[in-house]
Amino acid sequence: MALWDELVDTVLTNLAAKRHLFNTRLITLAPQPALPQTFAGPGPWDRATIEIYTDRASVQQWLTINGEACIQDDEADQKLILFSGNDYMCLSSHPAIRDAAVKAAQEHGMGPRGSPLACGYTTYHKLVEESLAQLMKKQDCILCSSGYSANTAVMSAVGSVSSLLAVGRKPTEDERIAIFSDASNHASIIDGIRHMERMQEGVAFVYKHRDMSHLESLLIFSMGSNFAPLPELVELREKYGFLLVVDDAHGTFVYGENGGGAPELFGCQDDIDIVVSSLSKAAGCMGGFIACSTRWKRLILSRGRSLTFSTALPVPVVASVYAAIHVSKMERWRRSVLLENTQYFASLTELDIYNPVISVVVGSEDTVLKAHRFIFHPNFLLPYHIDSFIFSSFIFIFKCSHLLRSGFLVEPIRPPVVPPNTCRLRITLSTAHSSDDIKRLVDALKPWLPVKQAR
Template sequence: MDKLDFINKELDRLKEAGLLINIRTVEGPQGAWITVDGKKALNLSSNNYLGLANDLQSKTASHNAIDTFGVGPAAVRTIAGTTTLHKILEQKLAQFKGAESTISFQSGFCANLAVIPAIVGKEDVVFSDELNHASIIDGCRLAKTRVIRYKHCNPEDLQEKIQVEKDIERKLIITDGVFSMEGDIAPLPEIVEIAEKYNAITMVDDAHGEGVLGRGGRGIVDHFNLHGKVDIEVGTMSKAFGVVGGYIAGTKQLTDYLVQKGRPFLFSSAVTAADVSACIAVVDTLNKSDCLVRKLWSNTGFFQERMKQLGYNLGITKTPITPVMIGDAKMAKEFSQKLFEEGIFAQSIGYPTVPAGKARVRVMLSATHSEKDLTWAIDHFERIGNSFNILERRFEA
């Protein structure tokens, strides 16, 4: 028997269950309309919330950085990979976030892998929302710490579980800021209150809140006016910023510590000058104006209200993340394929990313979309929804 035969069996199982991931290829820059697998389509799948992935200022900054610093850092940050650009970005991010200090990483995923094992270990306990991102789950696994999952966005359940562990010396509460599959927002004020009561460290992964929530996109801590109340803020520059990279905001004590203990910082090459320079340009853009953030929310309100009027169940979203609930994974995949055939790129999401029976087509809205684009998309959703009898049966999330 082939020792790798289990791979084919698992691939066959995923295909039969309608869970095999089909990776489509984008040909060209991100925008409202893109070319995917040779077909022009309205882009409703990208995390490019503010339309900055193809921003002229960011591209110019990247070109200039390549001319000055070259294409690669050729070292980790602690040896020869830290440039003046990295220091400028971290200073500007700290000012933007209203934090004392920031430290940047190769991605938001790397930021979580850096900070969690540096903060907690075998003798400690992490309280984690049951729907937290995979990078948080993997960070906890690397830390080899005990993890207690609390019910999604349920402060009462968190309170009950932390009460049982109140005598543990080091306790860390971790939550996503905005949940990527549901689109809802963590009850951060209540979480902070519980943390203060039980002397727990607080951490929020604001990947989908950066550029979306708060004044001019400053994130969930700003949204709830909790500056100085959250110990660790993890952010990404790979979504609303339209570039790539991650960072952690907090006290200088925290970032100094992570320079010494954050393994992705210590053992993986620095982010390229081109990317860092583009991120600097984005921070400057957001500091100047909140017009892109306002446009994003205007599009969100327009699209979601019209979809609800049609009879679609959009779950519990409170953000531009718009889960169009289908239920069955195979049907969701077929629904997504039908959308694509008609010129709409919106991917289906099924188990294990979301619970079995809760498959959906996840629509990601952007400031790049015009009202005409969204009206056109809504018309197609109405016709396709009727053909699948989805609007008649009103699937409940």
């Protein structure tokens, strides 16, 4: 990727000449966090991440339609099993993560509050960036307030290359940066590309989801549940010399021997130029990051508007992220348990799934609402015209004669989040789910699962 390195170096020189080359300002906070305690197996704190207790008033508020309660008062108190969270590794309640946040808060409060380019960047932030860069096998890393801001910052920086090279003039059509984006990419990537296009810094081409032939023809996933074809993308990168940026928000800490995500799983970490990921999912904390080369870090810090104009993550959050990185690396059994749960769900449903994010596509909006109504308790009467905001979370209850009544919180996905007639039930598994939890959920979902073929 020598060509891209030369382009970015030229851009950095031009920015430096204008005194527009920014960098973080390091604030020293001591002492540095110690390595946290880890465990050889699950503890009670793991189960706490998926057991959700609702009070009577909350349930009534969720399920009251047009001023009329849709649940009997004596059944309002409910313990739910969460199947919609992103805390796949159940680290959010881990004692080491809790202790790290508490200790940092006691010693430093929230820490200095400001942009990383002003006063919000501390030795804690630097330590986490170094740890993430090592995990992702990159020269450097940038901590971001969210995965959303990380993606928009990368798109802004990449798109700015053409205008920064065309000093004193508008870049021609042939000089503009072309970005090729999967049709199912996350909204943050799409929004970053749209901003780039509005600034007339680049042009975008959208290829069919996971369709490498379509991508290659253009060259001469978000609510889904499959991998990007990284080996094929790497081959195309070698052939055409494009910059390969991968969003691994749902893969970091989940896959790979050390938790390096999908790139580590497929053995192609060295062949990906920039990795964008989240700290709000499998890390159980908050924020996002960009793992990249040092030259790209300098450019993104200087041209990534979502970084320049955002306050840095609070120190207790950063301390908890540092603990999560270590716990994830040491407690490798968590990835094994998560894989076993995924395989068990697949065996019960015969769905072709390989990761803990599972989409059960049921079709139209009417169909997905019928699916909800069918597996609700009979006292739940939900009309089709219910406001979409109310459907952001649901109680799934299934009654079975040989089991105690159990409740499941499952996320329904409808337009505009997904295209029309592709409404789905989005299920996420974690290390804390038991085989019994999964079996009972599958029993409740049977009317909308593919019919098993006779063997």
